[in-house]
Amino acid sequence: MREWLKNAFGQISGLWAQWKPVQKLIFVSVIAVSILGLVMLVTFSARPTMVPIVGRPIIDEAALDRIAMRLDEEQIQYRITADNMIMADDERTAKRARAILVREDLVPTEVDPWDLFDVERWTQTDFERNVNLRRSITRQLEQHITALEDIDSASVTLVLPERELFLEDQAPVTASVIVSPKPSSDFRENRAKIEGVERLIQLAVEDLQPENITITDRRGIVLNDFERMRDFDELELTRRELALMRDTEREYREAIIGALRQIYGDNRVKVLNIDVDLDLGKRTTETEEHFPIVTRPDNPLTPFDDSEFVLSIPRSSEVLREDYRGTGFNPQGPPGQEGQTPPAYRDLEGLIGEWSSSEDRTNYEINTRRILERGSPSIRRISASVALDGIWRRQHTEEGDVIVQPDGSIAREYIAITDEDLEIAEDLVRHAVGFSRERGDSVTVRHVQFDRSDLFAEEDAEYRRRRQIQMIILYSLIGIAALLVIFIAFRLISRELERRRRLKEEELARQHQAMREAALRSAEEEGTEVEMSVEERARLEMQENAINMAREHPEDVAQLIRTWLMEE
Numbered sequence: 001m002r003e004w005l006k007n008a009f010g011q012i013s014g015l016w017a018q019w020k021p022v023q024k025l026i027f028v029s030v031i032a033v034s035i036l037g038l039v040m041l042v043t044f045s046a047r048p049t050m051v052p053i054v055g056r057p058i059i060d061e062a063a064l065d066r067i068a069m070r071l072d073e074e075q076i077q078y079r080i081t082a083d084n085m086i087m088a089d090d091e092r093t094a095k096r097a098r099a100i101l102v103r104e105d106l107v108p109t110e111v112d113p114w115d116l117f118d119v120e121r122w123t124q125t126d127f128e129r130n131v132n133l134r135r136s137i138t139r140q141l142e143q144h145i146t147a148l149e150d151i152d153s154a155s156v157t158l159v160l161p162e163r164e165l166f167l168e169d170q171a172p173v174t175a176s177v178i179v180s181p182k183p184s185s186d187f188r189e190n191r192a193k194i195e196g197v198e199r200l201i202q203l204a205v206e207d208l209q210p211e212n213i214t215i216t217d218r219r220g221i222v223l224n225d226f227e228r229m230r231d232f233d234e235l236e237l238t239r240r241e242l243a244l245m246r247d248t249e250r251e252y253r254e255a256i257i258g259a260l261r262q263i264y265g266d267n268r269v270k271v272l273n274i275d276v277d278l279d280l281g282k283r284t285t286e287t288e289e290h291f292p293i294v295t296r297p298d299n300p301l302t303p304f305d306d307s308e309f310v311l312s313i314p315r316s317s318e319v320l321r322e323d324y325r326g327t328g329f330n331p332q333g334p335p336g337q338e339g340q341t342p343p344a345y346r347d348l349e350g351l352i353g354e355w356s357s358s359e360d361r362t363n364y365e366i367n368t369r370r371i372l373e374r375g376s377p378s379i380r381r382i383s384a385s386v387a388l389d390g391i392w393r394r395q396h397t398e399e400g401d402v403i404v405q406p407d408g409s410i411a412r413e414y415i416a417i418t419d420e421d422l423e424i425a426e427d428l429v430r431h432a433v434g435f436s437r438e439r440g441d442s443v444t445v446r447h448v449q450f451d452r453s454d455l456f457a458e459e460d461a462e463y464r465r466r467r468q469i470q471m472i473i474l475y476s477l478i479g480i481a482a483l484l485v486i487f488i489a490f491r492l493i494s495r496e497l498e499r500r501r502r503l504k505e506e507e508l509a510r511q512h513q514a515m516r517e518a519a520l521r522s523a524e525e526e527g528t529e530v531e532m533s534v535e536e537r538a539r540l541e542m543q544e545n546a547i548n549m550a551r552e553h554p555e556d557v558a559q560l561i562r563t564w565l566m567e568e
Contacts (some may be wrong), residue, residue, distance in 0.1 A: 050079065050087035051094040053101070054108075057084040063108040067101065074100055141204050145177070150185035150193060154178070158205060175201055175213045181217065194223050241280050244377065248276045255432040256386060260425060268389045270450070274433075277381040281465055287371040313363035322357035382433050382441045387448040388425055390416040392456075402463070409460045417447045 016024065058064045064084060071078050071086075076097050079087045088094040101107050138156045145154035155178045161171035179197070181187035185193070197215060204206050215224040253274050260269045298307040395403040395411040403411040426445040435441050550557045 050089065051091050053078065053086045053088050053094050053097045056106060058086070058108050059084065060108050063106070068105050070106060071097060071101060102157075123289060130160065134158055137205060139176075139199060144200060145179065145197060146191075146203070148197070150181055150187040151197075152180045152182045154180070156201075160205075167477040172212050173205060173208045174214075175208060176214045176216070177201060178216055178218065178224075178493075188217065188221075191226065195226075198224050241278070245276060245278055248278065248379075249274050252276060252382070252384065252433050256384065256429050259428045259432040260386070260388075263428075264388060264425070268391075268450075270387045272387055272391075272450075273383070274385075275383045276379060277383075279378045279380045282374065289369040289371065291367050291369065293367050312366045314362055315365040316363045318359075318361040320357070320359040320361075325453075339460045379439070381439055382435070382443075384429060384433055384442070385444045385446075386425065386429055387446055387450075388417050388422065389448060390414055392452065408464055409456070410463055412456070415450065416449075422447060 048187070058067070064080070064086075067086065068078075068080065074096075076093060077089050078093075078097065081087060086097075088097055107287070128349070138158055141156045141158075142154050145151055161173065164170045177197070179187070194215065198210060198213050200433045201213055201215075202210055202529045213224065214222060216222050253271050256271050256274070257269060292309040292311050293313060294309045296306075296308040296309060298305050392412050392414055395413055397403055405411050422445055426443060429435075429445055430443050433441070433443065435443055546557075
């Protein structure tokens, strides 16, 4: 080992002698930096790490300022990181700061108070174990309650006192729950749902009694105060009974109208009153019935009843007989002492007596049926009154037209309903409501003439409106026909006048042309040179061209003339 060290030291000395000053300086610098880095690593690793006071960042700036001011007053060393985490130098300082925050109620609302215990430690105290147990039960209860379809959110607080040695010194376990029902839920009014939540909380916590559970909503109203809800339950029961009576009356009303609708029509039947008196009391009736014992059942193949029965059959019998003849025996006392027999009976000793007793007992068995009936809501009495109207018919003339009175209304005739129809209607109503004379039901059907003034006024107004529309349409058609005839006559007269004017103009033009041609011929005959205007020359050329075209293409000219005539 020493030789290896000597050899290594010799090699390093040789290398050091061979290096240049720059290389030596670099080597010394590397050694110094390594030693400095090692010293800094040891120094910073020995320094204790920062411990968070609150397990999550604090978003509320105001709450962060209040916490910082309180920690400054207590002279606690802390540091606030860039993400709003409050850090302490060591675990002891962090515990002290947490205790101050909880005591002064400075824990922000967005921070779970149980997060103060979510700190990893090497060991755990009994208090921390109890806190974790309480947290697990609380969170599990909140999950169970919010899983219900009627609950939007829930907040549970449990108080689990420490175990005492004596039971009378033990404080009770209590629970307070704040629930937020959903907007469309009837959780506040439904007692069964509230009892279900109360039962759920009771079974989830050991030794928790129902009287120590308080369930409230966000408004602070206690929901599981069933003593206070007793009056509400009675009101609810009364409301349901009244609703049952209304539903029953509506059913009977619909049954009456359904029985008379197809015969008399809806507008002729009115149920003035339907009253159903229900017996809503709860009662239980127990009846014992005795009936004969059938020894041979009836044969269904025979046309008569051949069954046999007896009223009873013997189950057991007992016969007792007792006979006595001769003197009686009176017991005496111990030897040397007088007996206890009275003197009156002592004188009867030695007399002959006779005693006879006989007793016969026979037990019979009979059929017994025990009936237990629980009363349900039943109808105590039904009373109904129905009014029937007659028929209104419009009066018509012999031609079938409706007769209209001077005031513009339609003439109508009223036909009253007959007594036979009233009896039939009353019989139908009785069968519709299940009439029972023993129950004291009452059904009345009467003929009543309904007031139909408003209906007749609407019908008259509709009839007048329809007649006005018919007259307007008729007059409109007559006016349109008159205008059409006038237009056609005006068109024919205009064409005739135009034709006559055109013929007159053509005749005048022909005469002027003939006079012009005659003048031209006379001038040519006389040798006089006649000057013609441009229009006359153009007309003359057009005339000559037309004459030449008619001679060369007579068919085209004829077709052209036909076209002109059709356009005219």
